[in-house]
Amino acid sequence: MSSTTVVGAKAVRPRTATATDSARLRWGRRLQHGGWFVAPFFVLYGLFVIVPVVRGLYLSFTDANISGDHTSFIGLSNYREALKDPLVWDSLWHSVQFTLEVVPCIVVVALLMALIAHHTVHFKWLWRLCFFAPFLLPSAVVGNLWWWLFQPTNGMVNHVLGLDTPWLTQKSTAMLAVVIATLWWTVGFSFLLYLAALQNIPQHLYEAAELDGANAFQRMLHITVPNLRNITGLVFALQILASLQVFDQAVVMYQFGPGPEESTRTFVQYTLEQGFTSYRVGYASAISFILFLIIAVVALGRMWLLRNREEGAAR
Template sequence: MSSTTTTLATTLRPRTATAAESARLRWGRRFQHGGWFVAPFLVLYGLFVMVPVARGLYLSFTDANISGDHTSFVGLDNYREALKDDLVWSSLWHSVQFTLYVVPAIVVVALLMALVAHHTVHFKWLWRLCFFAPFLLPSAVVGNLWWWLFQPVNGMVNHVLGTDTPWLTQKSTAMLAIVVATLWWTVGFSFLLYLAALQAIPRHLYEAAELDGAGAFQRLTHITVPNLRNITGLVLALQILASLQVFDQAVVMYQFTPGPEESTRTFVQYTLEQGFTSYRVGYASAISFILFLIIAVVALGRMWLLRDREEGTTR
């Protein structure tokens, strides 16, 4: 009698799901609630991003030309050649040089613009519109606009400064011209990020500091800047990743040439020269994946630093 009861109880007892079954059920519920909404994006992302990336990775191990005929597998020869190519290193240095110039300038100028727009009493909408409007312009428009502004005779820059500097035709000022144009064009995006972060800082912090006798500079250094630390890290990461891929404004301002003494040829520009001028698609694919690895290292490094900072604050 007891054995029969035990067997019956065992049969009626609900079976405990294994870890694999629990995970499968959990992911099934997640996909049921949101998977169908992101499925069209995933299909398009795989079709127009992952498939071309995989195709480009394959081509980087071949000697493919732009016509696609007579393609043969060459292994790592393209990568070995790229590491020995002086133009690869010089164009990479130009991109890094541009990044070192423009990123700190964007951070400082965007923060100052956000402070002005945040503390202005009248016509706040006008300040925001004026600061953000250049970011809406296409790169071709920006490049041609600043090409005209930097003209040595009729350009507005020399007219305002009272000089006749050939900004676009001498090596010492060629990269600076691109930096100024890029700063004017792209600072509006970082300005919006800083402005939103400023509006999120609790007002009572400033009121308490004023009651303690803190001046404007002390409130800026001890309240504003520390509270903008995370957004500054985001701006730095976004601008570094974008600056390493500089291309549009450089080639438009210099009429698709490498600039005076090849001082403005960027890494992306050299990649396109190899692919569409020298018709070496395989070699261009290898160069592009070298840049991809550099950008990936920068992005992962930023994530690692951010993780350590968050872990340090939680401890």
């Protein structure tokens, strides 16, 4: 029997499946089996992330105040004002300064801590617990703890080091105090990443190098460091993105103020001051989107470097 069906005077052949149909079928099966499981996440993500972001973007083009009354569209005026505002640039520099100081310290200290926890023989669980435990503390606890530790008269830092330094009241040490507190608080996360990466390095590489006469430093230089290259890039990227948004610990340590001579006022803190102290919600939204663009550029730059490195390795 012919596969052709005669309809009137024309012959209609059955349509063959195309690549588009196959792709549509695969996506249909995936949505059928897993769509209902991820649907609650997408609903909540849309309500609490997408909608506020879109709303904030709209407000950045208005002169909205905190009450929401008499809002009018003013175009790019907020962005032009922000680019001319010296406090925007000062607070941005404070965030960048903090990032430049804390990120290299976290990378180096986290790697050293991971090496200690990985190569120690006794009480491995205790080393890991001690290194990671501070990361579990809330930011308010960390800020108040280090506020007390940095007190000039009865603080533990000056007492142990034999100093009389007013850490929190002079401009030269104000940001350094925030860096030290942040290093102690957040290094545990990067330590965990490095520890997991160290455990994934094949042991036979070290054994072969040891048989060839390589000492501990040579094994570290030619085996450990190259195998940790990707995780080091990840740690750098994550810490840069987090450090540019520094707010909690600095605000708590300086009793919700900008620090001595406004030396610790960060970009996020200035944004909140404009929104909830000066009641300029539209202007604060514009400032926040400037920070969003900076963070997006950093993230895209990281992705571009990683892709180029992978393409170079593939060649």
